[in-house]
Amino acid sequence: MINKIVGTAKEAVAEIFDGSTVMISGFGEAGSPIELIHALIDHGARNLTIVSNNTGNGHIGLAALIENKQVRKMICSFPRTANSVVFPELYRRGEIELELVPQGTLAERIRVGGAGIPAFYTPTSVNTPLAEGKETRIFNGNPYVMEYGLKADFALVKCKIADRYGNLLYNKTARNFGPVMCMGARRSIVQASRVVELGMLDPETVVTPGIFVDKVVEISNPLSENQLIKENRRYPWA
Amino acid sequence: MINKIVGTAKEAVAEIFDGSTVMISGFGEAGSPIELIHALIDHGARNLTIVSNNTGNGHIGLAALIENKQVRKMICSFPRTANSVVFPELYRRGEIELELVPQGTLAERIRVGGAGIPAFYTPTSVNTPLAEGKETRIFNGNPYVMEYGLKADFALVKCKIADRYGNLLYNKTARNFGPVMCMGARRSIVQASRVVELGMLDPETVVTPGIFVDKVVEISNPLSENQLIKENRRYPWA
Amino acid sequence: MGINENKGWNRDQIAARIAADIPDGAYVNLGIGLPELVANYIPQGREVIFHTENGLLGVGPSPVKEEEDDELINAGKKPVTAIPGACFFHHADSFTMVRGGHIDICVLGAFQVSREGDLANWSTGEPDAIPAVGGAMDLVQGVKTIIVFTQHTTRSGEPKIVESCNYPLTGKGVVSHIYTDYAVIDVKNEGLFVREMAPGIDFEFLKSCTGAELKLYE
């Protein structure tokens, strides 16, 4: 029998090893799997390469993971936001690496990484500093940059509803990188606000087919990053 | 006001010009926009390059378009099926060109054609006759073939439900190439079994966002290819 | 609005001026910050669909406070709403829209724009700055028409329209139109053409605060 549901976030992240590459869904707070990230902080895996659009807010979630010195390198498109304090400080001190990738290139690199495509050409970043050192090539008279597919050992993803096959539905703009990260990671670990019986999801509306998912944990009332930041909370909880 | 709904299939295909490249959705009968194809036969545009997984069945739909000598070249993965008689005969007589593309490569070429990506690398067809004359390149010790994005002037697509913005839902395995063809074509022309009021579609379940669609015609009870073939029908109707 | 605040158009007037030039039925992406104002000024009777690259086509007006949803936001991470006919999608599909040329117009801010339409808007290049690019480089390459929405000069009065950018580029030769507090300028192969000047602004003044040659339509 196929049952991808596990009991706790702790159990869900237990297999993450030191030095692994981990994709983390979310665009700012929306779609960020905060309970899974906190479980990864408790778990303690170090020397991680994190692929995520941002670098977290305040001192919780992804920012707390970075602050806890578990992250060696960030691959992201936008490492600073209004409430981002942890990453900028470490970066200025030279204590964390940054690979800056345009947002669309990041999404496509993740998707093709999961689609067996090792590289592709894109017009994005042509003639800019972000194309330096990259191969460029002319197609139909226009220059394009070659970009590599991106694969990860793990993805940590937040969704709204899941079933035991790992079929997923998302919530509004919290969908963002979740579906492509489930494709791009060898093992996808998902937190769902609700787990439903098999057959409850309309097969026409499933966004992430279960084949891209390995483990699901139900987190009924996920924490709100915004709320935690307003309350000036830190993880691990003081 | 945005209103992509047009009154008739004839009106929908009127802009298709001689020599254009036209993507046609469908996998066998499932998802084949038969009324739009028949309107294209009536319309009479010639010298077309058709991108479609198959080459049609019997003497209706895509097969009838080919039989009517409107097609110069087929780009497809599987040009023969149980009921495919028209294409094989023309092909053997050297009266129609064929570009044979593996099915997954075809789907990806269409998708990236619509995504601004001019070329990508794939392991598919490496060391086979279909890779002959194509650039190959080693990534991580393994060989890959370079394939080009495919763009079309038009796509003819069948779906189940649409709204006036061109948002589309499909039916079961009739979805197949529809969504990527809407992406890959400069102008996407869609037949929908039902057109609903704006706001009736759940924004979470839209499969093809309206931005990829240009015209929609409601065809409430599309013909069944299977039925027509059983009845040995030909288009234009005798 | 710095030292220019008493001259020319204010930011809402610039937004309205841009909105007036967006045709009915256009698909439009609005950059973070000033460009977001444009949505407030679409003329009545026109239906314009706003795309936000984090996965929504059909962005509606800002929600009232109690209806804000942390999971319904725009690229600037501000709460938004979704109009009837909207749809959600993932990031790869979103940038298929962007990179594939499906979006008609994108309005972006700028540090500098050059005479040839080069845009610099992502990094000041200062050694201490945290570089952050977001979707800007995808947008400038993929969207059919790039409009820049900017103050004509920096806070300290330096021209932002220059012969050639000294900040790191977002894209080369990508800008089609520049809307500032002083003027509307079209970027053409033959140079920068002033299409319109704000009330109280004359061509001599405009030239004096612009770092690149300006031309007038004949």
Add this chain to the structure above:
Amino acid sequence: MGINENKGWNRDQIAARIAADIPDGAYVNLGIGLPELVANYIPQGREVIFHTENGLLGVGPSPVKEEEDDELINAGKKPVTAIPGACFFHHADSFTMVRGGHIDICVLGAFQVSREGDLANWSTGEPDAIPAVGGAMDLVQGVKTIIVFTQHTTRSGEPKIVESCNYPLTGKGVVSHIYTDYAVIDVKNEGLFVREMAPGIDFEFLKSCTGAELKLYE
């Protein structure tokens, strides 16, 4: 089943033999024709999810006649059903599953298989033939384990397991296991190893109708 019909396993027995080796929880793609039989023999208590490349994960049994749906078909264009927990998707997503290594097992037919696991199953290379490839080349490159389901010899008694294929290849070095009416053979770097022979088949006979060297496990 041609001239072999009285010897070895029949096609249903081959299907059952393959099915017995598919583990619980596997994602499996079945090629058109003979391989489709495998679905009928999954041992009770195992949950196996069938993928069909035309956009369905969770293919169920064939429908009864009156419930056939022209728009719910498999890659062989035969009517199927969808199990609870199934989902539909478009062709690019479907081949992301295939090419990206997400599918565990694919069972395919063959014209020829070589000692090194080369597979020829899409074209006889005859000048008059209409070439048709479908998804076979994607499947052999992307799926983790490729199983060939074939008669041991052609109708006219020629070996289908050969030193090197003379038909055009589908893929090079892609086959892991061969299940025929006579035997189960593992393709390894060190050669072809006979794991099992059908009742009534001995190694000498098997060698006599095989065009490549066969080995026995020690």
